[in-house]
Amino acid sequence: MVFNRSLLAKAALGPAAGAVLMAFMAGGAIPAYQMYSVGLAAVYTIVVLSVGLLAGWSGIWSVGHPAFFAIGAYFTAYGSAHDWPLEAVVLGAVATGAVLGGFIGYAGARFSVLYIALLTLAFTTVTLEVVNRWSSVTGGDQGVPVIQLRSALGLGTLLGGGTNAQYLAVGAAAVVLALAVPAAASGLRMRLVAAKSHPLAARTIGIAPEAQSALSFAVSAACTCFAGVLLGLLTGFVSPEPFSLAFGISLIAACVLGGVGTLIGAVAGGAYLTWNPSLSSAVGLPQPVVQGLVLIAVLLFLPGGAVPFLAKLGRSILRRVPRRPEGHVPAVVDEPADPSPLRAAAETGADTPVLLRLEHVSVSYGGLKALEDASLSLRQNEILAVIGPNGAGKTTLLNALSGLTGNGRVNGSADFTGRPLLKARATARRRLGIGRTFQHAEVFSELTVAENVLCTRRLITARDRQAVARLLRSVGLADVADRRPDELPFGLQKRLDLARAMAGEPKLMILDEPFGGLDTGERALLAQQIRRLHANGTAVVVIDHVLDDLFAVAHRVIAFDFGRTIGEGAPDTVLQDPAVRSSYLGTVDGRTRPPERVGERSMIRLRGIGHTYGGVVALRDIDLDIRQGVVLGIAGANGAGKSTLGGILHGSLKPARGARETGGAVRTSLAPEGRALFKTLTLRENLEVAAYAAGITGASLRERLEDTVEWLPPRLRDRMSASAAGLSGGEQQMLAIARALIVRPDVLIVDEPALGLAPALVDEVYDRLARLAHDGLTVVLLEQLLSRALSVCHEVVVLHEGGIAAHGRPDDPQFAALAEAAYFSGGLDAATTAVPADARTSPVK
Structure with a gap:
């Protein structure tokens, strides 16, 4: 102190x-x-x-x-x-x-x-x-x-x-x-x-x-x-x-009345408890009645308590100095942006000692193996990038390293600086020299920026405060040190998450999607911070889906899919591995094909659509037409904006900018990512809940149920009274689609229908979606695997960092290569790959 x-x-x-x-x-x-x-x-x-x-x-x-x-x-x-x-x-x-x-x-x-x-x-x-x-x-x-x-x-x-x-x-x-x-x-x-x-x-x-x-x-x-x-x-x-x-209840009421956690509020609460009997006698009402009325009034009109309200009112009256603008705060970084010094360091550091070694590490949750037989080594001062599609096991790997697997069962062995790692508690791993950031900048919202970093110390001395001040200056947060994180844009929250992890001067820094949600300038600053960590002797393990920025700082890349290691190499060569490319893009089997012709009526039009989440840009400048009967694939890596776009197409998410228009009365339905079934309800009850929500009852409900149940495979039609929790992943996905179909939509939006499914089940799900398209239903598929979208869709849109990087037809011989390049780098102009005018009437071969 x-x-x-x-x-x-x-x-x-x-x-x-x-x-x-x-x-x-x-x-x-x-x-x-x-x-x-x-x-x-x-x-x-x-x-x-x-x-x-x-x-x-x-x-x-x-x-x-x-x-x-x-x-x-x-x-x-x-x-x-x-x-x-x-x-x-x-x-x-x-x-x-x-x-x-x-x-x-x-x-x-x-x-x-x-x-x-x-x-x-x-x-x-x-x-x-x-x-x-x-x-x-x-x-x-x-x-x-x-x-x-x-x-x-x-x-x-x-x-x-x-x-x-x-x-x-x-x-x-x-x-x-x-x-x-x-x-x-x-x-x-x-x-x-x-x-x-x-x-x-x-x-x-x-x-x-x-x-x-x-x-x-x-x-x-x-x-x-x-x-x-x-x-x-x-x-x-x-x-x-x-x-x-x-x-005891009166004590809680007194705390709320005065202001929870405030010192003067405690004095006010103590006075209230003492003189409440006198107040009750004065108004001629029983004490519980007076106490209840006072508490209701405070909760309704002064939810923070009387003392904090008066203090805030006093500050607003006395405040004369305007607040600092919430503009962009530049980081103080001096490292060169050229990644070549890193590559040289990697080449000359091949003989440096091994800092971290994992051998045959597996993490399972019940019957699900999130990570299977993972092995890797990390040398001191090395930056290792871990890539893979959504659900590949990357975050599970980071959680295993930082001790945050929860109820997961961890097997295998891991050594860090020669000590066993997997048996150590998460809190002990910090003392061993492991720091960690999170994908969504998990900061402590009730502490200031400086306190978010200071709380890493048990006893805070003047030297600690000076060190934290220097650290905040180095990451560009000195001017907002006294602000709360929720007052800052997402980019600064990301810097705070990094600064808190850096405060312990770790030997190993674990970065979970650090580039996600940042603009170009912020990503460049973050890359320099990662280089600074490396220059100071810290090894780094980093995962991200923004491959250009990730590869610019990495010495070596390991690729994961379905919880297993599938490839390893230098950043310049790892994507040339066929197994790595197919994990992102998928493989084409040609089993399911959409109908050859589509209608001309425009079902949904998006113009200038943009959307943000707390300052994070999810979508930008989206223009899109969805025609009747089309099977449209929206492909992109995790975090590209697919689910946000799906929500806007569905109408359940209102965009921050732009307009959504429909061609008349268009009913849309969404089968969300992860299925979102009601696991404790039966299959029939899951369908009925969706129907009730749409106002479908009586004879109409019975008719819809019969039609929808008929669409399901026989093994599900015979188990309509079983709990949804007992279904396999593929069966749950078909039930989720059926639940979306019961309202008889004009446009069906399916988010990641193949996520987590075995190949045979993927084929079955897509076969059933193809039948819906042949019946005239307009289908929008939000798909991570580009090749799957190219094989089953009339048109494919490739999203990259919230924008349309490519848009075209799979039958265009040049489009596949363009879409693949756009998927990884987004370096394409959408105008060069837009759907030609004659695509509205041309058959799809």
Whole structure:
């Protein structure tokens, strides 16, 4: 923790306010009958702060804190009856709360927020039952008095219910608030928030979410037990009534009212709990009614809490300096863009030591093998690119390296710097020297840019802050260090993801699709950052579908398909391997052919279509006509924009720019990628749900069901009452298409119909789609395999980085070569390969 003047000034506010309040109490400015309420408000402030910070920093909502409150109070009563010193009572209560809280936090870390709340509810129920039955200690329903507690340190004697206890409560609350100020700026808070925001990404920087949950719950429970000790001293009598489940709900309401995780909000919440009975009496309504009305009003009109709302309002009034524009922030990079120095380094580094070695590594999820018999080696200072189509096993390989396979079963062996790797936890791999980025820039949204990087440290020193500042300057993020990631464009979020991984100075950097979603300038800057990593001695494993940029930085390339290694070579030669090319482009078997002629009516027209996701360009300047009866193939690598275009054609996704027009009343239907079946429903129920959603019922529904079921293969027609979860991949795909057909669409859009299927099943699915085309249905196939699209479609559109790179007919002898080049590099002008005017009437041979 780095203490500066501003932080010390903020921390001093609590004790200063407490001193002023105690001076008022001593001087008689506060009436004697209100001093008890002031002390009670101070006690409640500590409890509300404990619950609020637990929820705000760790995302854990606890209904179990009344039990910890009771434990502290009964410790006071027991200690006073057995002549324990005050310090022993405090230490015993705090230690007990910390142990129990740590256990609950660790046990509940694997569950969702709902189940943690239920766990804490059960804990409170059990504790209150013990209190009621252990009458020899607690007095049962009758309660037990607090007589007096002497201080072993010579601080005097406190009588239960005496005036000194009121001063002690106010002073203790002031000290707790003062300690909370540096805690809010510490690495502890950052790591707690990181574990809450994104547990998976947190593990890659050495943060174990379950350990953070245990720690935060232990500290929160200890503080609440301490507040319980103060309550026992303040009241002079302890009974079960103040610690009911209703009080637990009141605590949560007070946290929300004041502002979850805010210090002043805790004070407001403590005051609300204290004077809510007086407010209820004043308005003549029961306390639960008043509490419910207040909570509803806050949730509806002040969802962030009263204190954050007032603070935001005050800042908006006082703010005079305009915010910095959100323009493009250039990275500070000095490395040359020419990749030739890398290639030279690769040639001269053939004798460098092996940093990473994988032998026969497999990862399976149930009966699915996502990675099978993968073997590779990586030398120090080498940049290794891993390529392959969607579903090839690339991300599974990276997850196996970084320990993020979840419930997957991992076999084989892997050594990193001579140490076994596969048995190490994800958090331990960070310490071994492995850094990791993610495809979608998984940043911690509740932390600032600087805190996203600082949270990689346990104890933050001035030197750490200086190092992080230098790192942010090197990647062009210094000007936005105090901003939240969600305020930044996607390109800067990608840089932040990289900076966080670089903060640990890893020996091995794992990059998951770093070029995806970036524009040309941003990709060039990222390439320079990768070269800088290499120059500093870091080995890199990188996967991506933007092959031009990937190959420009790689020394060596390994290709995967269906979880297996299918090729390896230099970037200039690897795509010449027939197995590698066919994994991207597919092979043509000629079994299924579309009908020879199509209609002239335009079903759907797209003009100037563009779309973005949070600043990521998914589509740009798409012009496309889909004619009646055509089988249109939209091909492209993963991330090219196929699914986004399919959603816009379907009408379920509204484009950010451009216009979608239909030729009259056109009904579209979409069979999405991954099938998206309702696995717990039967085959018939899956079809019925789609029909109900389209407003089809009664006799019309029965007729549609009969027609749709008839389209399915016999092995599915005989199992209509079986669960969809029991189907094979190919059978699920045919059911997904049938579900799309039940609405009798004019245009059927099928996204990746062959994904994950065996070749025989692929042929069966496409044969059935071809029959639909022969029946006059317009079909749009979103297909990753170019050769498959060329073999079954009238027209093929090739997407590359969100734009149409090629558009033509498979019967054009030149188009196949043009489409293949466009698929990999996108270096074609769409105008040179547009569909000729006579294609509207020419038969397709």
